[in-house]
Amino acid sequence: MAYGPKLVLDGLTLEIPRGQVVALLGPNGAGKTTTVEILEGIRRPSGGRVQVLGSDPIRAGEAWKARVGIVLQSWRDHARWRVHELLEVIADYYVPFATPEVVRPWPTDELLERVGLADSRDQRIDRLSGGQRRRLDVAVGLVGRPELLFLDEPTTGLDPKGRRDIHDLLGDVADLETTILMTTHDLDEAEKVADRILVLASGRIIADGTPDELRLGFSRSNEVRVRDRATGRVMVHSTPDPTAWLTEQLTLRPGEVEVLEVRPASLEEAYLSVVRRAEAGEDLSEIATIQEVAS
Amino acid sequence: MNARKAVLRAAWGQAKVTVLRKYLSPTGISLLVFPVVVLAVLWFVRDSVIDGAVGVSAWVFSGMLAFSLIAGAAIGVSAEIQQEREDGTLMRAKAVPNGVTGHLLAKLVVAVVDTAIPVVPMVVGAAIILPDLLPSDPTRWLLFVLVYALATAAMLPWGAVMGSLFRSAIGLGVASLGLYALAIIAGLFYPLTMLPAALQVVGQFTPHYWIGLGIRTVLLDDAAMGLEVGGSWRTPQMVLVLVAWAAVGLLLAPVLLRRMARRTSGSAVAEARERVLSRGY
Numbered sequence: 419m420a421y422g423p424k425l426v427l428d429g430l431t432l433e434i435p436r437g438q439v440v441a442l443l444g445p446n447g448a449g450k451t452t453t454v455e456i457l458e459g460i461r462r463p464s465g466g467r468v469q470v471l472g473s474d475p476i477r478a479g480e481a482w483k484a485r486v487g488i489v490l491q492s493w494r495d496h497a498r499w500r501v502h503e504l505l506e507v508i509a510d511y512y513v514p515f516a517t518p519e520v521v522r523p524w525p526t527d528e529l530l531e532r533v534g535l536a537d538s539r540d541q542r543i544d545r546l547s548g549g550q551r552r553r554l555d556v557a558v559g560l561v562g563r564p565e566l567l568f569l570d571e572p573t574t575g576l577d578p579k580g581r582r583d584i585h586d587l588l589g590d591v592a593d594l595e596t597t598i599l600m601t602t603h604d605l606d607e608a609e610k611v612a613d614r615i616l617v618l619a620s621g622r623i624i625a626d627g628t629p630d631e632l633r634l635g636f637s638r639s640n641e642v643r644v645r646d647r648a649t650g651r652v653m654v655h656s657t658p659d660p661t662a663w664l665t666e667q668l669t670l671r672p673g674e675v676e677v678l679e680v681r682p683a684s685l686e687e688a689y690l691s692v693v694r695r696a697e698a699g700e701d702l703s704e705i706a707t708i709q710e711v712a713s
Numbered sequence: 714m715n716a717r718k719a720v721l722r723a724a725w726g727q728a729k730v731t732v733l734r735k736y737l738s739p740t741g742i743s744l745l746v747f748p749v750v751v752l753a754v755l756w757f758v759r760d761s762v763i764d765g766a767v768g769v770s771a772w773v774f775s776g777m778l779a780f781s782l783i784a785g786a787a788i789g790v791s792a793e794i795q796q797e798r799e800d801g802t803l804m805r806a807k808a809v810p811n812g813v814t815g816h817l818l819a820k821l822v823v824a825v826v827d828t829a830i831p832v833v834p835m836v837v838g839a840a841i842i843l844p845d846l847l848p849s850d851p852t853r854w855l856l857f858v859l860v861y862a863l864a865t866a867a868m869l870p871w872g873a874v875m876g877s878l879f880r881s882a883i884g885l886g887v888a889s890l891g892l893y894a895l896a897i898i899a900g901l902f903y904p905l906t907m908l909p910a911a912l913q914v915v916g917q918f919t920p921h922y923w924i925g926l927g928i929r930t931v932l933l934d935d936a937a938m939g940l941e942v943g944g945s946w947r948t949p950q951m952v953l954v955l956v957a958w959a960a961v962g963l964l965l966a967p968v969l970l971r972r973m974a975r976r977t978s979g980s981a982v983a984e985a986r987e988r989v990l991s992r993g994y
Contacts, residue, residue, distance in 0.1 A: 451980055460807060460978050480716075480810035488808035490979065493986050495802040498734040507730055510723035511809045514716045558805070570979060 427452055427621045430466075436565070439588070439598045441612035443605060445693055448618045450601040454570050457599065458488055471566060484515035484522065487564030487596075489555050489572060497544035501535060501554060502526055504543060505561055512562040523561050533557045533587060549580030556587055567591060569600040573607060585611055605689050617689065619696035633685050643678040652678065720811045724818035731823050736830065748835040751777050756842055763904070767937040774839065774846045775932045776901035779925040781831040782861070783896065786868035787875065788889045790824050794876025794970075795885050799985035803977050813974045824872070828865050846932065853931055860927040867920055867955040870962025877966075877973035882994065892921075901925045904940040913942060923954045 427449045434440055442450050455461040456468060459475030459482075468474055473482050496504050509523035516522040530536045533553045538546060546554065552572060559567055572588070573581040588611050592598060602608050608615045609629045617625040617632070625632055640660045644667065645652050657663045660680050667675055735741045754773075761769040797803045806816035839846045848854055879885035898912050899905070899921035905913050916922050929937065930946040938945055988994075 451983075455978055455980070458808075460804075483808070483810040483812075490801055490804055490808065490982075493801050493982065495797070495800040495805060498738050499730060503730045503734075507723065507727045508805070508809055508812075510719070510726050511811055511815060513723075514719040515810060559808075562810070 427456075427463075430618075430621070430623060432616065432623065432626075434597060434599065436597050437592075437595050439592045439611060439613045440600070441608035441615050442599065442601045442618055443603070443608045443615050443689075444601075444618035445603060445697075449621045450603075450618055451570055453618065454568055454599065454601055458486065458568050459483070481515060484512055484562050485565045487559035487562060487567040489559035489567065489569040491570070491572075491574070492543070492551050492555050494544065497542070499543050500540050501543060501546070502530065502539045504554070505529065505557060508558055509561050515562065520563050522563050524563055526561075529557050529561060532590070533560070534583070547580075548576050549583050552576060552580065552584055553587065556584070556591075560591065564596060566597045566599070569598065571601055571603070573602070573604070581607070605686050609685070617692065619693045620699075622696065624692060624696045629685075633682070633688070640680060640682050642680050644675045645678055647674055647676055716811070720815050721818070723811070724815040725822070727815060727819035728822035728826075731819060732826050735823075744830060745834050747781075748831055748838055751835065752838045752842060755839075755846070759843060764940060766939060767933060768845075770843065771846055771933055772904075772929070772937075773902060774835075774843075775928045776925060778832060778835060778932075779864070779901055779921065779928050780896055781835070782828050782864055783868055783892065783921055783924060785828040785831060786824065786865055787872040787892055789827050790820070790869060790872030791874075791876035791879070791885060791889070792882075794820075794873060794973075795879055795882060798880075798973065798977055799882075799982060799989075801982045803974060804979060804982055807974060807977065813971075817970060821869075824869055825865065828869075832861070848931055857928075857931045860924075860931055863952065863955045863959070864924040864927060867924065867958040867962065870959065870966035871920075873966040874962060874969055877969040895919045896921050899925060905942055906940055917942065920955065920958045923951050923958075927951050927955065 430453065442453060444450050452461065456463045457470050457475060459470075459478055462476050468476075470478075471482060471485055473479075475482075505526045509526060512523035527536070527539070530539055533556055535550060535553055535557065538550055541550075543551070543554065556569070556572070559569070569588075573584050576584065585607070588598065588600070600611070612629070614626070614628055615632055616623050625635060627635060640657060642655045642657060642660050642663060643652060644655070644664075655663065664677065664680070668677075736744075751774075755770040758769050758773075763769055763772060803813075803816070806812035809815075836847065848857060875885065875888055879888060896902075898908065899916045899919040900908070901921060905916050905922065908916065926941065926946065929941075930948060930951070941947070
């Protein structure tokens, strides 16, 4: 994907099996929104092949759209409408896409109950709190009972309680066997919600794996703290191979040092350092392949 | 249910909620105040006459009707389309199956209501306090409805064209001011023949002039024909010109609206939000 001469996505290869909850993680400007909009069929890629639910999104028809849910961030649209009115009007568009297996649309009151907005049914949309409003956005994304749900930064601008609510709601949605692809720039959030995290930086996927695999793959360095018994000085040393370093220290100075702590770098530090390295143009292919190594 | 019927049903539901929510709000209700003010002014000048032939109030009344139609159809609709692109309404429509089609159909219904809303209180008010302003025989009423429909068809698509062409509210605002300015040289509020010859020519290139002429044809006595260019109502030309504006507009509008819908993306909405939060417009 390129904007004029500027390449924003390059060599992005990605396959998501049904039912997985995937977080696309990356710093601002990494190409997350562009990636999602290409998958949603809202943006035309400048090259490459895209298949979502068996079709090319940009050419896919209305029936395809009925199987995909998009959670937009509401802002000031439909300000004067009541909550249930927006859901009912949008629900009507899904009526002809009901199948014997999937009842479409989701009945409004049932859906409002599910996203925790039953009490706000008759509220004006512009009088909802930030968290309630985002739940309405999720409800709008779910009203057609999608097989695949896209969310672009669903918790940006929410307070901690609002974030927690959305995370719980996403857990609920995942239980409906809905495949979820969300973007976030918050590692914590990705770790909490997703089965699988993709790290996008400078238009490339630089890491792909479960939260645990990423922790392993990222942690190139471990922090070792030792104390000199004689002087009491504490020494901190970073090393990819703490065992080797400690063996060396302990053999060279037997009885002189005391080991205080060996700990892996935190996931957050590791993530930030990987992103920095990717943005500096370093080759990170060994990190990108960790999933194959691990599985 | 078949797909086409479902879209029509959904669009109808959307139009109903839109109209309800728009006109039950304070801004919506304030639209009804304008006709009351106009009628009050007209009542005070009810005895003044231009050239011994036409009542000033009758002339201004027809000009006001034409102007509110132009404002409602072209300016109102274009501002709404421009805003919906930035506030995410259009993106919502894009995310839903048949959503863009339904949204535009609903918009059409709402726009027709929008152009009628300022006219109804004006006509009803006039019937109560200045009944002489209104046509007396049924044929003229029929013609009034026809002229009105023709004028709406001529202006609405151009509102859609403007709304899809201008990306920023500022550009659109300037263009809208242009439309207001044209009303001044199009002879809506006083006879075009009072203007210098050069401006008369310019005036006749605007759709405003022909819409005004059509409404005067219906509302004024034939004695007022003397004030018109060529001393005639020129009804065939009026119909032709308005049909031409409608035809070109109806060809352009769907193409431009589709192009606009295709180009809208979430990042455009996000950019607009950033801009409004930082700059305030």
